Amino acid sequence: MRASVLSDWLAQRLDRGNGQPIYRQLHRLLQQAILSRELPAGSKVPSSRLLAQELGIGRNTVTQVYEQLVLEGYVSSATGRGTFVADSAPDEIVGAPDAEAADAARTRNAGAAQAAASPSSSSPLPQQAARALSTRGARLIAGAGVSKRQWGAFMPGVPDVTKFPARVWSRLHNKYWRRLRPDLLTYAPGGGLAALRHALADYLRTSRSVRCTPEQIIVTTGIHQSVDLAVRLLSDPGDVIWTEDPCYWGVRSVLHVSGLQSRPIAVDAEGINPSPDDLAQPPKLMLVTPSHQYPLGMVMSLARRRMLLEYARQHQCWIIEDDYDSEFRYGSRPLASLQGLDTSGQVIYVGSFGKTLFPGLRIGYLVVPEALAESFATASAELYREGQLLQQAMLAEFIAEGHFTSHIRKMRTLYGQRRQTLLDAASQRYGDALPAVGGDAGLHLVMQLPEGSDDRLVAAAALERNIIVRPLSGYYAQPSLAPSGLLIGYACVPDEAIAPAFNTLSDAIDATLPQFA
Amino acid sequence: MRASVLSDWLAQRLDRGNGQPIYRQLHRLLQQAILSRELPAGSKVPSSRLLAQELGIGRNTVTQVYEQLVLEGYVSSATGRGTFVADSAPDEIVGAPDAEAADAARTRNAGAAQAAASPSSSSPLPQQAARALSTRGARLIAGAGVSKRQWGAFMPGVPDVTKFPARVWSRLHNKYWRRLRPDLLTYAPGGGLAALRHALADYLRTSRSVRCTPEQIIVTTGIHQSVDLAVRLLSDPGDVIWTEDPCYWGVRSVLHVSGLQSRPIAVDAEGINPSPDDLAQPPKLMLVTPSHQYPLGMVMSLARRRMLLEYARQHQCWIIEDDYDSEFRYGSRPLASLQGLDTSGQVIYVGSFGKTLFPGLRIGYLVVPEALAESFATASAELYREGQLLQQAMLAEFIAEGHFTSHIRKMRTLYGQRRQTLLDAASQRYGDALPAVGGDAGLHLVMQLPEGSDDRLVAAAALERNIIVRPLSGYYAQPSLAPSGLLIGYACVPDEAIAPAFNTLSDAIDATLPQFA
Structure with missing residues (x-):
């Protein structure tokens, strides 16, 4: 089928009378056309304007469907040139007969992905095939989970940056730029600015019971770089890493591109819960979120912590502790870090200022065992050639002057209120039908959807209404078998906007899930 | 031999009468003790204070020797705990009988490096062995080339950051922080801020004859991240990349840690010069510096450019063009970029603001072929989770207001004068005995040393006198076979400090090389 006859083919199949939203029908039909190779890899799809016109539907609907297909890896769009069926379309990845193919691309099926990128795959456009990405590329x-939108209700994982004390920050900036210190404008020594490492060591010792000297702290640009550094120094391609299932999508990509095989480990109410089968095959590394399981929110029990540490000691595994969201705990006191319980130097602790200050700052840190400190500092300078020392100096002073802890305190109160407002709105609309979990800490909660419902469709319908939520299933290794739910970030939404935004979200839910229609 | 008896062992062997500097003798003796395993892996060496006292020599000398041994991978120091013989000491790497072992660690002898990290290597301290890095780590x-010092005469590759227009920058900063835009404080969309991509496209089209739209520009944190991204998207572990020999040490580490095999290709007066043997085995990628070969400074000829492009087109290789130092060309006009000659979309162009503004800024960019733009933008957001949009907004305005080109113009004049001052000082002291090359462009020149002289010893002797230069041999794949020379960076040295600093450097040269004593 040539792209030019696509409109006719679609027009014959769209059914306004069957009760299914047009958005959903169009999405399914285009997936079908691509999976069946009726729309071959490399072929151009009509512009959203043209297709909308020919089908007599809203252009917005077409745009949203195209965006969804881009996210799922079915098509890619080159600005100014149009939208094309992806070279490594999900059909080639698993030969799957249905929409779940897109999910498969997100799993760690490396062999299948190789087939996709193999030069022998029959592409109708040899020039484009020659441009093919590498297998890992x-x-x-295909597995990218990053969103095109980074700000707005209910973006998960984003703090209210408008409350950041901009005046204090500007004062510090002007101070450092007035009396310019050349050593702050050049490359960073490995590990980062000493003043920041000292301030951080004090903070982490006091607030998170982390045991460390300033020399054990390695300043990075955030969790991604911290994990990248740890993985490259402590593991080799083919090594296995335990990841929690579900876990943060971004870290999975960082692990895979460095050649690690991740083994998803189920979580229960006490956190990561390896089965006897899992325990029989010790990994090289494990990546855990003990303070606040991401994204579900449970706290790892003390018993589980002790078990993990003992297991890691016996089998010489490294534990990467992502202390995500530990600062924002409503009600109960934050638990001490896993690193603080570690007596044999097996834990690599990672944290960042992205949630406590603002994401765009790009300052994070690792705390590494003493014996590794020098190697991590050297490797960081060697691999990333870091700078931003002036910003690090500002941040060190910001912490030392007490602005950091005071900002966290204020935000904890504010986010706690917003969380309650959201919970109230949800319970008012749905009662106990859609329970929320994971709200005791952090910047988001998870609203569970009825079993069997497609959370990706709900998220897409919400986006159509300008509301950003993320489908819970996307955080699992096998989305098609995962529970259905929505990550709803409340921290960045002004108090008065929460209820209206939730109403809009509930419109999307009701329009997508028949039981609420 | 226990560390406590090391002082006696050394005292018996140091010979003040043999004409060799004490620094050099001590360095060799410690290397011997480690290579022969008389000082076993994991053992602690005496503090510099104690050893200096017991040997009756200056503490500075001991400190410098220790620092040199750290750089070479023989020992590692943990602040507050002392200095230890490295787990992966060079003896285990190649079993080499002499100091060249350190060089071997810098070559791409992966098999040997594996042996070093193998858990079977007999370490006397099992606990430390358990802490071992991975093979790639x-x-x-072992191959890290990064320096502990990042500022001072004659640090190569560092511009004069004190001349940066700090007032303009502060004004822009205050403007953006006064009216806070939340979208500038959160995560970056893949590819970076649109305003900066537009400003950059205009600049690169005009100044570097780069053919691109703003969408083809991907903002990164610098050359390291740009190369990392290109390599991960376009190659797989085991793929071969051609690198120039010599080349920038930092990029080699980035390539190797991603599993690439680099094949060093000789350069001649026209730039990279692949032999028939090289040409018979097309690589997946090549990394070249056509504008100003780094570090030797020659410009790639038009014939060579055409040959490379045609070869890459025929064999489907990607060319990464590092347009290093292209802005600072004294006398002749800068040549157009290789990318501008490319008609088949095979060139990935990389550049950064590190040399034109200040290194600590950490903003660089890639220009990628149109067909890859979307993939690069997505992968960048997915792998690095970038931010720093406010800084990108400031930079876009800085460029649009004309400050960028005006700053480059001023610096070009200033650096040209400093280059001449340095050349005058060198020719006054050494005449034609030590010729300088590569000074037509860039921020450094290369002073050639007599054949057979050890440029690392000269650099170490200079560092002892607080002068930073880098040995040319360290930029080669096989330092032991490389020509001897020094990279001398003049850009960051105030005019009046150049001649005195060169005098100090010549003291170090004269003290190390007998022909000048």
């Missing part, structure tokens, strides 16, 4: 793109 | 550390 194609797999990275 | 150990290799990265």
